[in-house]
Amino acid sequence: xxxxxxxxxxxxxxxxxxxxxxxxxxxxxxxxxxxxxxxxxxxxxxxxxxxxxxxxxxxxxxxxxxxxxxxxxxxxxxxxxxxxxxxxxxxxxxxxxxxxxxxxxxxxxxxxxxxxxxxxxxxxxxxxxxxxxxxxxxxxxxxxxxxxxxxxxxxxxxxxxxxxxxxxxxxxxxxxxxxxxxxxxxxxxxxxxxxxxxxxxxxxxxxxxxxxxxxxxxxxxxxxxxxxxxxxxxxxxxxxxxxxxxxxxxxxxxxxxxxxxxxxxxxxxxxxxxxxxxxxxxxxxxxxxxxxxxxxxxxxxxxxxxxxxxx
Numbered sequence: 001x002x003x004x005x006x007x008x009x010x011x012x013x014x015x016x017x018x019x020x021x022x023x024x025x026x027x028x029x030x031x032x033x034x035x036x037x038x039x040x041x042x043x044x045x046x047x048x049x050x051x052x053x054x055x056x057x058x059x060x061x062x063x064x065x066x067x068x069x070x071x072x073x074x075x076x077x078x079x080x081x082x083x084x085x086x087x088x089x090x091x092x093x094x095x096x097x098x099x100x101x102x103x104x105x106x107x108x109x110x111x112x113x114x115x116x117x118x119x120x121x122x123x124x125x126x127x128x129x130x131x132x133x134x135x136x137x138x139x140x141x142x143x144x145x146x147x148x149x150x151x152x153x154x155x156x157x158x159x160x161x162x163x164x165x166x167x168x169x170x171x172x173x174x175x176x177x178x179x180x181x182x183x184x185x186x187x188x189x190x191x192x193x194x195x196x197x198x199x200x201x202x203x204x205x206x207x208x209x210x211x212x213x214x215x216x217x218x219x220x221x222x223x224x225x226x227x228x229x230x231x232x233x234x235x236x237x238x239x240x241x242x243x244x245x246x247x248x249x250x251x252x253x254x255x256x257x258x259x260x261x262x263x264x265x266x267x268x269x270x271x272x273x274x275x276x277x278x279x280x281x282x283x284x285x286x287x288x289x290x291x292x293x294x295x296x297x298x299x300x301x302x303x304x305x306x307x308x309x310x311x
Contacts, residue, residue: 002051009054012042068102068110075100076110081129083140084122160191164226166260167191167217169233170273171204174285185280186212189272191232195220196276198308206248209238213251230258234270 002013011032019028019039029036045053067073075098079091086094088111089104102110111117116125126141160166167190174183184204188197197216201208213231221228231252233239240261243249252259262269 002046004051006055008056009051012054013051015039016042016046068106072100072102073110076102076107077114077116080111080114080116080122081125082138084119084126085140085143162226163190163193163195163224164221164228165192165230167228167231168270168272169209169212169231169239170270170277171209171236171238172273172277172280173204174200175289184208185277187273187276188212188217189276191272194272198280204236204238206238206241206246209233209248210251213255218255228255228257230260232260232262232270234262235264 002016004010004013015028015032015034016039018031019025022028025036025039029039042054068076075095076091079086079095083091083094088107091107092102092104095102095107108117111122116122130137167188169186169188172185172187174185176182181202182204184201186199186201186208189195197212197220199212199216201211218228239248239259240246241249243253249259
């Protein structure tokens with residue numbers, strides 16, 4: 001029986017141990033999902049060098065003579081920064097037009113050596129070069145950087161400059177309580193200072209979304225003489241609609257607040273609120289609902305005051 005704590009070879013030793021226990025190589029290989037050739041190769045390695053021989057040998061030292069010359073490598077790197085959106089085969093084809101011959105796989109190898117193997121890393125190299133050298137960007141580079149900015153926002157990466165620059169608002173479904181009905185939490189988080197506001201409601205409507213801003217958010221920022229410039233929300237019916245017929249949209253228009261909507265089917269765009277919802281669920285609701293009953297504890301108003309103290 002072979003024993004090892006090395007996770008790299010544990011499954012290999014397990015195969016050999018299973019075959020010994022079952023006394024049937026074919027059955028052990030079928031259970032482990034490997035071929036008998038593989039089993040006998042492992043067995044031979046253990047017989048010749050012990051269990052440590054199951055560790056795969058490191059790759060041989062690369063032959064530097066097989067690499068492209070230095071000038072070609074510099075040209076590939078320069079083109080990767082100039083046209084970050086182009087793939088390896090298009091890069092190879094475009095360089096061929098300039099008299100530089102390198103295959104698509106050769107381009108890929110150069111990118112790997114210089115940490116440029118994907119679009120995001122090539123864009124990062126372009127941003128660094130732009131910041132350090134102040135070069136003038138061409139149309140393709142500007143388009144690539146704008147696309148990256150849009151993708152970053154879709155993945156929850158938000159640019160914010162000061163308190164009030166961008167607020168994030170969302171609705172959180174707390175639960176359905178007997179005698180009360182559905183409970184919703186209106187949430188607002190300032191993306192710069194990370195200060196949060198929350199208020200409980202029994203409905204999810206445009207008027208409750210606007211009431212949250214009117215009752216808690218705007219008075220706070222006005223008290224600190226900070227304007228609220230823009231608010232990010234999802235595309236829920238409580239936030240979106242025609243201005244003249246929608247209470248929330250009308251409230252934003254009256255207070256001169258820009259409204260930005262998240263990308264459809266991408267809740268991570270409003271990730272700052274989603275993370276806050278998880279925190280308040282774990283640290284407040286799940287604990288409080290196990291301690292006391294909402295109906296016998298002063299109702300929603302008292303529960304809201306307790307949540308305000310926590311915030």
